[in-house]
Ligand SMILES: NC(=O)c1ccc[n+]([C@@H]2O[C@H](COP(=O)([O-])OP(=O)(O)OC[C@H]3O[C@@H](n4cnc5c(N)ncnc54)[C@H](O)[C@@H]3O)[C@@H](O)[C@H]2O)c1
């Protein structure tokens with residue numbers, strides 16, 4: 001069995017690559033980072049170190065590595081004969097990897113089982129997004145027979161993988177928890193053989209529970225932690241003020257998730273508590289800079305703040321804690337983060353209402369809109 005995985009970064013090596021390796025796949029890593037790909041190509045194995053209450057190390061081998069910027073044709077040929085193609089490159093990068101997957105589907109031998117295409121990004125229905133881009137690159141024959149050539153399944157991936165120490169080489173330190181949920185419907189009963197993933201009929205509750213608990217809480221910790229000058233997420237969680245902000249935000253998203261998906265309130269509360277512990281993991285050197293990265297993406301319409309806040313306000317609830325976190329996100333001022341710089345410029349040169357519309361995509365008539373405009377105004381005046 002063979003899987004091609006785009007993005008040999010933190011989650012690529014520390015989660016997707018590991019799980020596929022453990023499931024018996026030969027993994028072909030494809031990345032545009034020449035130094036990283038050269039190192040992987042030259043090194044027969046790397047270690048994944050799980051840290052937390054239970055610590056354990058895994059060896060990943062049986063992989064190859066290809067530079068997808070300089071060796072496009074080789075990557076296309078690998079995908080054309082693979083069982084699975086996965087991505088962990090960031091939602092904004094999917095459009096750059098899609099053309100290679102499309103070319104591979106065009107070339108794919110009809111006798112093979114359909115290629116399983118799964119984007120492993122922090123975004124709702126990222127595979128649908130990837131599929132749209134792939135379909136644009138298919139020839140007429142592939143388009144006419146797409147169902148026999150490829151299966152597109154959305155997924156929810158969860159494991160905190162921080163940036164790695166400069167001397168770590170290819171080894172990756174990760175938390176001890178992980179979850180990979182994949183929608184089963186598109187496979188029509190013939191799901192890929194991935195023992196540590198679980199296949200679910202309806203992914204929406206899983207991905208929303210994950211994004212609006214793990215990522216909403218995580219980003220809230222990062223943005224308030226950044227304002228307090230915390231070096232790590234664990235340090236931020238030691239601050240009673242930051243902890244209270246995070247707990248309040250997760251209380252709001254818990255209310256939404258229970259109302260929307262009829263989750264058992266006790267189970268959801270246990271999930272919240274579990275995540276508060278995960279953010280505070282003292283063994284994980286995670287930073288506000290990484291977790292808060294790309295604030296403009298994180299303030300998007302269906303993302304971790306505006307997504308749940310909009311739905312709560314549609315239900316008549318004013319999401320004060322989420323609005324507070326949105327204010328902290330707007331104050332994320334990190335010169336090395338291109339979106340932080342862009343955000344600062346936008347706030348300096350636009351009216352509060354223009355900035356709100358452009359950042360959040362909310363209509364002026366939406367019940368959340370005026371609340372966000374007030375938050376933007378406050379940040380602009382501060
Ligand atoms: N790190 C985590 O804790 C975590 C957990 C769950 C999901 N995710 C998601 O996984 C994705 C990747 O996150 P990460 O933390 O691993 O980031 P990362 O920066 O460590 O890795 C991304 C990799 O993608 C590569 N890349 C960029 N453009 C590419 C292209 N055109 N073709 C091929 N490779 C390309 C980069 O060189 C890099 O190696 C994001 O969507 C993130 O939200 C991350």
Ligand SMILES: O=P(O)(O)OC[C@@H](O)[C@@H](O)[C@H](O)[C@H](O)CO
Nearest residue numbers: 122157158159160161215218291
């Ligand atoms: O990857 P992002 O930028 O969408 O979000 C940063 C972190 O919250 C994220 O990477 C988490 O570590 C991960 O989603 C945990 O499963």
